Amino acid sequence: MNDPAVSVDGLVKTYGNAVAVNGISFDIAPGETFALLGPNGAGKTSTIEMLEGYRKRTAGNIDVLGFDPGRNRREFRERIGLVLQSTALEPELTVQETITAFSEFYPKPARIDGLLTSVGLADQRTKRIKALSGGQQRRLEIALGLVGDPDVLFLDEPTTGLDPDARNGIWRMIQQLSGRGKTVILTSHNMAEVEALADRLAIMVSGEICAIGTVPEVVGLYGGNPRITFWWPHEAPPGDLPPSLAGAHDTGDNWYVCEVAEPALALSELTGWAGLHGVDLNHLTITKPSLESIYLSIVDRFHQAGGGSQ
Numbered sequence: 001m002n003d004p005a006v007s008v009d010g011l012v013k014t015y016g017n018a019v020a021v022n023g024i025s026f027d028i029a030p031g032e033t034f035a036l037l038g039p040n041g042a043g044k045t046s047t048i049e050m051l052e053g054y055r056k057r058t059a060g061n062i063d064v065l066g067f068d069p070g071r072n073r074r075e076f077r078e079r080i081g082l083v084l085q086s087t088a089l090e091p092e093l094t095v096q097e098t099i100t101a102f103s104e105f106y107p108k109p110a111r112i113d114g115l116l117t118s119v120g121l122a123d124q125r126t127k128r129i130k131a132l133s134g135g136q137q138r139r140l141e142i143a144l145g146l147v148g149d150p151d152v153l154f155l156d157e158p159t160t161g162l163d164p165d166a167r168n169g170i171w172r173m174i175q176q177l178s179g180r181g182k183t184v185i186l187t188s189h190n191m192a193e194v195e196a197l198a199d200r201l202a203i204m205v206s207g208e209i210c211a212i213g214t215v216p217e218v219v220g221l222y223g224g225n226p227r228i229t230f231w232w233p234h235e236a237p238p239g240d241l242p243p244s245l246a247g248a249h250d251t252g253d254n255w256y257v258c259e260v261a262e263p264a265l266a267l268s269e270l271t272g273w274a275g276l277h278g279v280d281l282n283h284l285t286i287t288k289p290s291l292e293s294i295y296l297s298i299v300d301r302f303h304q305a306g307g308g309s310q
Contacts, residue, residue, distance in 0.1 A: 004031040004063070005152055005183040006051065013046045013207075019045045022207035025061065028200075032150075033174070033184040035194045038204035039299055044187055049206070051185065052082065065151055078106055081150035085157045087141045091130035095121055095140055098129060099147055105147035119143040135166025137290035142173065152183045159193060171196050191292040203295060205302040215291060221255060222298055223289035225259040228266055230284045234257055238279075243270035260273055 006028035013021035021043040028034045038044045049055035050062060053076060055070030067076040089098060096112065103109035105197055116122045119139045124132065132140065138158065145153055148203040158174065159167040174197055179186055188194055194201055195215055203211040211218050216307045230243070232238050241248055248258035260266035263286050274281045 002030050003066075004028055005032070005065060006034075006185070007061075007063040008047075008051070009061045011047065011050065012060060013043070013050060013055070013059045013289060014058045017071055019207050021050075021057075022205075024204070024209045025060075026202055026209065026212060028185065030183055031178050031181045032199045033095065033178055033186060033197050035186045035198035035201040036204065037187060037188070037194065037201055037295060041206075042204040045205055048154060048156070048185065048187060053077070054247060064069040078108075078148055079151050081145035081148060081153040083142050083145035083153065083158065087144065089129050089137075089140070092128060094126050094128055096125040096131070099143055102144050102147045108149060109147055112147075115146060115235060118176070119146075125259050132196060133166070135162050136274065137175065138162060138170055140167070142170070144181075150182070152185065153177065155184055155186045155190055156297070157184070157190075159188075159190065167193075171188065179193040191295060193300045195291050203298055205299050208302075210302045211298050219289060219291060219294055223294045225261050225287055226263045226288050227257055227259050228270065228284070228286050230270070230281045231287065233280070240273075240277075242266070242273050244269050245273075261276060 004027040008010060008027070009025045011021055011024050012019070024047070026044075036044050036047065046055060050057045051064055051069060053072050053232070056070055063077050064076070069076060093101070095116070099112055099115065103112060114205070119142055121136065121139055121143065125135055127136075128141070128142070129137070134189075142155075142158065145155070155174070158262075159170050162170065165258060169195065175184075178199070184197075186194070186197060198215060200212070200214050201218060202209050203218075204235055211222060213221070228248075234254075237250065238248070244260055244262065245258045247258045250255050258266070267286065270281070270284075
């Protein structure tokens, strides 16, 4: 079994009397895309900066590619890549000039032609930075994070502010990285982005990890049951509903909602009941809990339970 690309054990970060990161532990496998989520002030930024070696830890252990990031060794820096939310670039330089300049910081940089092709900028190599679209500039920023051919790439909100077409292009590019063995550590407030990209995720609240696993694992553990929704065309509430829908309740304007443990059975019983009573159930839908709703529920429950030290 391969050693983790990243291993965190009992990590603590304090600022005076405030505890920003409260003894968290997790591993990230080589080639895995791992999303670190949480509301503002959860401790995500402090955690990421300690993994990158830009912030000293108070206690605990960190291993990234066999290095202690806190020692700030050049060999470590050469094996990680950073993509911040935005990067200030010289607007008059071309795409190729910019990548070439950055590549000179690394002993074994990626081939520039191959890099431009992989990020979809081969046809824009002579275009000046100021003439790039938002999506193209974000592709360039990711290319700069990859120019040293890193084994671990840190991605901070990679598609914030992009239109859907540009966003999907960035997603495809990130998805290809794990196929090349790159480990990606992603922070994002876009739950659709997390679902599309992350192999696993961790949710931080008040300096603690309160949920961790694959997206299906987190949904299964914290998401509750699917919901059946239907519109009832009569003023009197529906009576004599099947047992699996006994919990159906009116949410307003004759819309009824019910959480069900076995959706296939509940749907079968409901449609059979409607046919028996001569009722046309308009707008019948079944929805699974979304990652966004689960994330918000976890954060809310953790706060209500008084979790964390901040």
